[in-house]
Amino acid sequence: MTTVIAAGGLALRVRGRSVAVSVVVLVLLLAAVVVALSLGRPYVAPQDVVRSLLGGGTPYDVVVQRLRLPRVVLGVAVGACFGTAGALIQSVARNPLASPDVIGVTQGAGLAATIALTAGATSAVIAPSALAGGLVAALVVLALGARHGLAAQRFVLAGVAVAIALRALTEIVMLSADPIDGQRAQLWLIGTLAGLGWRETTWLAVALLVLLPALAWAGWALHTSALDDDTARGLGVRPSARRFSLAGAGVALAAVTTAQVGAVDFVALVAPQVARRLARAERPPLLAAALTGALLVVLADLTGRLLLAPTQLPAGVVTAAIGGPYLLFLLVRRRT
Secondary structure (H helix, E strand, C coil), X not given: CEEEEEECCEEEEEEHHHHHHHHHHHHHHHHHHHHHHHCCCCCCCHHHHHHHHCCCCCCCHHHHHXXXXXXXXXXXXXXXXXXXXXXXXXXXXXXXXXXXXXXXHHHHHHHHHHHHHHCCCCHHHHHHHHHHHHHHHHHHHHHHCCHHHHCHHHHHHHHHHHHHHHHXXXXXXXXXXXXXXXXXXXXXXXXXXXXXXXXXXHHHHHHHHHHHHHHHHHHHHXXXXXXXXXXHHHCCCCHHHHHHHHHHHHHHHHHHHHHHHCCCCCHHHHHHXXXXXXXXXXXXXXXXXXXXXXXXXXHHHHHXXXXXCCCCCCHHHHHHHHHHHHHHHHHHCXXX
8 A cells, every 4th residue: 555645746656565564664673682782791681671761770780781782773773774775776776786885886995995004094084984985886887887877777787896806906905914904904895893882882873864865765766766868857846966976975974884884795785675565565674674784783793792702703704604605596587
């Protein structure tokens, strides 16, 4: 069932199934947050977690609120940002394989961060360098795919080519660097939430607030982004400009997120497609994709903390273990 909401001359179609999927995933996300705050050493009973979050006061307030909550909230923010970015890019490219870690945005951020890390730059320089690298890589991909109005196939192929080239350059930089600096860069490239918290979450929140008008517009604009150019022009829409704007919002969000936590791969690939299949929609629904991404990262980080405890696996390792087989699944399917 589809409901049309009209306001200010704009009409927004809301699909009942997409809303239902978003609600279900939100409930699962809240449960995952409680579980993530509960499990570990020491173990905190779920009821004590809820009581602590509500300000009831428990002996575990320090563990829940200071030690675990910042990391879990960051996981929610990272997953939501990657899920939204992936949904935008895949909708514009009209290809389920298009995501920031496939079309070169992540690799651009990784190359810039690796150069900064191996050059002995301070930690304050790493995130801005990664952000700049991701945005430059995105501009190159958009420029290469700009012919014929950002054609889907050309856009994805250009992104894959740029990603391969940037990955090769990153390996060259790491091999020529000091071994210790190379290990630091390798850890960043894997992507981890360990040791991170409110500061990184604040930066992501600022990015979301800045991009909120664009994301609100995107929810409406995506309904016409998948139309062929002749049909879109017949409706009075400039398809090329719209696709560039949507793709730009997606890559900016992905670059900002990667700059804060490193390359947590495949979240932007998997989350939108899971949301699309659950909602049975033609394109990934933004809200469902964001919530699915948040759920995926929270569970991945929790698995990384507990699987080989006391050794912690970076969240990027767990998401790659999930995303790699899923990417193969998409490749072998005749229809996606």
